[in-house]
Structure formats: structure tokens, C-alpha cells
Amino acid sequence: MADQDDTTSKQERDTGLLGFSTRAIHAGQDPDPATGAVVTPISLSTTFAQDGVGNHKGYEYARSGNPTRTAVDTQIASLEQARYGMSFASGLAAEDNVLRLLTPPHAGGRRILLGNDAYGGTFRLIAKVWEPMGFPWTAVDLTDIDALRANWPDDTGMIWLETPTNPLLTCFDIEAIASVAHERGAIVVVDNTFATPYLQQPITLGADIVVHSATKYLGGHSDVVGGFVATSHDGYAERIAFTQNAAGAVPAPFDNYLVLRGVKTLAVRMDRHCENARAIVDLLVDHPKVERVLYPQLPDHPGHAAAAKQMKDFGGMVSFQVRGGATTARDAAMRVADATSIFTLAESLGAVESLIEHPGAMTHMSAAGSPLEVPDNLVRLSVGIEDSADLVEDLAAALDTI
Structure with a gap:
């Protein structure tokens, strides 16, 4: 038996x-x-x-x-x-x-x-x-x-x-x-x-x-x-x-x-990634220096209905487009990516530490000039599992530099 x-x-x-x-x-x-x-x-x-x-x-x-x-x-x-x-x-x-x-x-x-x-x-x-x-x-x-x-x-x-x-x-x-x-x-x-x-x-x-x-x-x-x-x-x-x-x-x-x-530990990590991502989105959605926030949970996001239908939660990745202000939008995006202290400027994603990058100059440079070219004012975040308040404060300070 x-x-x-x-x-x-x-x-x-x-x-x-x-x-x-x-x-x-x-x-x-x-x-x-x-x-x-x-x-x-x-x-x-x-x-x-x-x-x-x-x-x-x-x-x-x-x-x-x-x-x-x-x-x-x-x-x-x-x-x-x-x-x-x-x-x-x-x-x-x-x-x-x-x-x-x-x-x-x-x-x-x-x-x-x-x-x-x-x-x-x-x-x-x-x-x-x-x-x-x-x-x-x-x-x-x-x-x-x-x-x-x-x-x-x-x-x-x-x-x-x-x-x-x-x-x-x-x-x-x-x-x-x-x-x-x-x-x-x-x-x-x-x-x-x-x-x-x-x-x-x-x-x-x-x-x-x-x-x-x-x-x-x-x-x-x-x-x-x-x-x-x-x-x-x-x-x-x-x-x-x-x-x-x-x-x-x-x-x-x-x-x-x-x-x-x-x-x-995937399940417990993903729960924290998603929780922290929502805190970041709350910062960005009404921020005067942010043109657009890209996150599947937002009702106006492309494919929101599909995500709500087939996903348990909306993930730990957040992208956003910045406004140019006194500089070009591309320069502003690169400045934000370079100004954080807890978000690490690096390629890759999905790990316990939070990462920030400028896709047009980093992970998606090979797509320049193709139908997959990304906006030059785009910033991509891989939101980690640190304390959410620290992440929000760090990103808010980076946005204040533009």
C-alpha cells in the first residue's frame, strides 16, 4: 500500500x-x-x-x-x-x-x-x-x-x-x-x-x-x-x-x-512583483511628466480584456512614456533611466531586484527601423520585490530630474 x-x-x-x-x-x-x-x-x-x-x-x-x-x-x-x-x-x-x-x-x-x-x-x-x-x-x-x-x-x-x-x-x-x-x-x-x-x-x-x-x-x-x-x-x-x-x-x-x-518560489515572488507593480502604476498614471502608462490592468490598455480573461494577475512589468519638457522626449526617458538609485539601469528582467532600461537604446535596438521599432520616449521597468514605498520614492525622484 x-x-x-x-x-x-x-x-x-x-x-x-x-x-x-x-x-x-x-x-x-x-x-x-x-x-x-x-x-x-x-x-x-x-x-x-x-x-x-x-x-x-x-x-x-x-x-x-x-x-x-x-x-x-x-x-x-x-x-x-x-x-x-x-x-x-x-x-x-x-x-x-x-x-x-x-x-x-x-x-x-x-x-x-x-x-x-x-x-x-x-x-x-x-x-x-x-x-x-x-x-x-x-x-x-x-x-x-x-x-x-x-x-x-x-x-x-x-x-x-x-x-x-x-x-x-x-x-x-x-x-x-x-x-x-x-x-x-x-x-x-x-x-x-x-x-x-x-x-x-x-x-x-x-x-x-x-x-x-x-x-x-x-x-x-x-x-x-x-x-x-x-x-x-x-x-x-x-x-x-x-x-x-x-x-x-x-x-x-x-x-x-x-x-x-x-x-x-515563483508563486510568492510573482504575488509581490504584481503588488509592487500596482504601486508604481499608481504613481505614474497621474504624473505630469508621464505621457502614457502601459500596464495590462489599466482599462484603456491594449488587450486589457484579454489579460483579464486569461491571466490570474497582471504581472510585474511596467512601461511608460515620458514627456519631453525642457529636453527631447528621448533624452528625458534616458535621463530617468539613468537617475534611479534602487532601480538598477540594466537589461534583462524578472528578478528580485528592480531594473530600469531604455528599450530603444538597449534591448530593442535591433528593431530600429522595422515594424517593431519602439517609441524613443519609452522606459521599461522590471519591478522587483523590494519595499514598494522605496521603489515609488526612487522613481518619483528620477522623474523630478526632467
Whole structure:
């Protein structure tokens, strides 16, 4: 009976029958059978002994599989309510492996539809690496479902969306977009980095594949670079896993351990990120030096209805556009970004410390001159988990410098 109970408990942890935080702490993370250690060991071995040719314990070579990687793959797949999870060396490595599903052309389509607001690195990968190899792309407004349906290019093989987007935080109706795409045989990929599986599970809304930069909220401490892919589609999972093994974009065991550790506190961190973000928004919405605040909770925000429908809360990212005043709007935005003391001027996002940046000159510089170019007076905040009063005071002082 004990074995039966243990098996049932493990199945519940790994398949989503228990609560989110319980699965974050336990899915794929049984105590070590050899020592009883409750923390999943970091397995550094590059090769594994076999009892006979082809007879092993599930591992043979570290590029193909690693016990620490298996733990984090099980953990995050459970949180995304996906059947399969695969961790990668970086978010862009994960994205590149997903894009390889287009070779040979998926359902006759080679074109990628990309939301007209997206991470600069994703844009660069698609526009500068994949398009020269014969895979065209089109930037589309994914808030208008009727227009998407009416103007769908016949050669589309994949639609790629972030929701909320980076850096304008626009939100899209995943279920509606997936319905249009699946009618036309296209793969639906959702970058869930900003929302995290705590706030949104795209696969339950019709997405085929979810991607993450695990560097951000999943790791949560600015100390690891990683990527993740989740899917419940047998064929896509098999091809992505094959390509990863063949091309070798695998994370190191210690990186897997850091992501595994970070995800354990994802729920409590996201609650604090969201709470602090609302305090920042309260400062900005009526500030005389702020032209526009971009946050999904605001009723006039693009995609607010979609966010309210499919997200548990509205996230820890806040963007805003500043007024120029005595200087140009771009200079004013850069001055604010440079004037904070608790918000750190840095790229990246999703960690415990608050970050501030000027996307046009930093993370989204590669999109300049493209349909994804961002406003030059835009400031993006990754609101951390410090005391909210300190963050509000810090940003208010920075705004006073313009």
C-alpha cells in the first residue's frame, strides 16, 4: 500500500492534480533514493555506466539527458500543464529549436507571423537569421482577430506571440488566435516569459508550444541563463528533443539547479512583483511628466480584456512614456533611466531586484527601423520585490530630474 500511495502522490505532483506551489516545490523532485537528500542533486557526470550495450538507467550521455535537467523539465512542464518540457542553454536557443519545426515547411508554410511588438532578440533571430535562410516573416497586429483572419498569408506555417508583449505589454487573446491559426494548419507558439505559468497557462488556451527565457522570472535571481519549451504535442516534442540532442543547445547541470531552485518560489515572488507593480502604476498614471502608462490592468490598455480573461494577475512589468519638457522626449526617458538609485539601469528582467532600461537604446535596438521599432520616449521597468514605498520614492525622484 505504501508503494501505491507513493506512486499516486508522484503522479499527482507531476501532472497537475495538486496546487501550483506544491507542484513547484515537489514535481520531479523526489528525495534522492541513495541519500534521502530533499534537494535535487546536481549531476555533473558527462557519461553514465551501462549494465550492457543499450541497457542503462535512462541516461547515457549528458547532452542527451541529465538527472538534474529531468527534474526541472518535469517541474516546469507540470506548471505549464504540458505533457513535455525541455530546458535549453538560453531562451533564444529554445526559440531557435522551435523555429526548426518549419523545416521541412510545416503544412506547406514557411512564413512566420510575428506580433508587431516583441522582444528584440526574437525579432533579430527571425528577421536576421531565419529570413535569410528562406523563411519570410510578417509583423501583424494580433489585437484585431477579424483582420488576422481576413489577411492571413497562405504560406504561413507558424504564428508567434508574446502576451504580455515586450516592451509595450500588449495582451492578446490566445484562445481566439489559436482558433484562427489551427483552422489554417499553423503552429501556435506563445512566449510566456512575462506572464509565467503562475499567471497564465497558454497550452490550456489552445497554444501548441510555450517558450520561456528561464533567465527571467523562472530563475528569478539574475544568476542563470536558460530557456524552456513546453508542449503537449507528441510530434513537436519528439522533433524538438531530437534537434536539441543533434545540435547540442543544452544547459549545464548547475544552470538547471538554479532554475529548479528559483521556480520553487515563483508563486510568492510573482504575488509581490504584481503588488509592487500596482504601486508604481499608481504613481505614474497621474504624473505630469508621464505621457502614457502601459500596464495590462489599466482599462484603456491594449488587450486589457484579454489579460483579464486569461491571466490570474497582471504581472510585474511596467512601461511608460515620458514627456519631453525642457529636453527631447528621448533624452528625458534616458535621463530617468539613468537617475534611479534602487532601480538598477540594466537589461534583462524578472528578478528580485528592480531594473530600469531604455528599450530603444538597449534591448530593442535591433528593431530600429522595422515594424517593431519602439517609441524613443519609452522606459521599461522590471519591478522587483523590494519595499514598494522605496521603489515609488526612487522613481518619483528620477522623474523630478526632467
